[in-house]
Amino acid sequence: MTPIRTSTRFLAAFATAALLALPALAQAPTTPAAPSDAPKVIGQPQQPRLVPSMIVLNAKGAKLGGGKLVLEGVAPNAIVFADRPVRSAGHALTAHLLEEWTLNAPDSFARTPPNATVSVLSKAKGVVDAVVVLKSPKLEGDRLTFDVDVLEGDLAGGDGAVSVFTDLVNLPLARRTGHRGAWYHGAN
Numbered sequence: 001m002t003p004i005r006t007s008t009r010f011l012a013a014f015a016t017a018a019l020l021a022l023p024a025l026a027q028a029p030t031t032p033a034a035p036s037d038a039p040k041v042i043g044q045p046q047q048p049r050l051v052p053s054m055i056v057l058n059a060k061g062a063k064l065g066g067g068k069l070v071l072e073g074v075a076p077n078a079i080v081f082a083d084r085p086v087r088s089a090g091h092a093l094t095a096h097l098l099e100e101w102t103l104n105a106p107d108s109f110a111r112t113p114p115n116a117t118v119s120v121l122s123k124a125k126g127v128v129d130a131v132v133v134l135k136s137p138k139l140e141g142d143r144l145t146f147d148v149d150v151l152e153g154d155l156a157g158g159d160g161a162v163s164v165f166t167d168l169v170n171l172p173l174a175r176r177t178g179h180r181g182a183w184y185h186g187a188n
Contacts, residue, residue, distance in 0.1 A: 120158030
């Protein structure tokens with residue numbers, strides 16, 4: 001007898017025994033489980049807390065000049081992450097992040113614009129960078145334009161993909177769009 005036939009016979013016998021046992025199991029008396037007043041808890045629940053985070057916007061290209069930063073082919077979502085000890089990460093829709101520049105909140109970016117590093121790949125130079133203050137964003141399709149104050153650097157020679165690293169350092173109040181990204185950290 002080959003091993004395959006032995007396995008097949010064993011499975012057939014097991015299946016037959018299981019089918020014969022089903023009526024007996026259906027008639028077996030059951031006792032209901034004792035009710036529990038305490039909910040099941042997994043892990044250590046904690047209150048969510050605000051953590052300083054960074055926003056990274058990505059685009060296919062960027063131009064800087066005349067007090068404007070223009071991002072072409074901007075991604076529809078941004079990366080949001082926090083450093084140690086939290087190390088949270090997530091995504092937020094770019095359109096939702098731009099709500100941070102409205103005047104509806106006392107801590108809005110319209111009142112206190114954030115600094116950002118704009119880093120663009122360059123075939124000739126490797127990478128070119130500029131540090132800017134981001135103001136008054138305008139999103140039209142996949143083109144995002146900011147009014148900017150240039151603090152240092154320029155994007156001359158930048159002809160490739162771009163990342164904009166925007167800082168959210170030590171916010172005293174919860175961001176209005178915090179529920180959409182990784183600004184809040186729940187359990188460690």
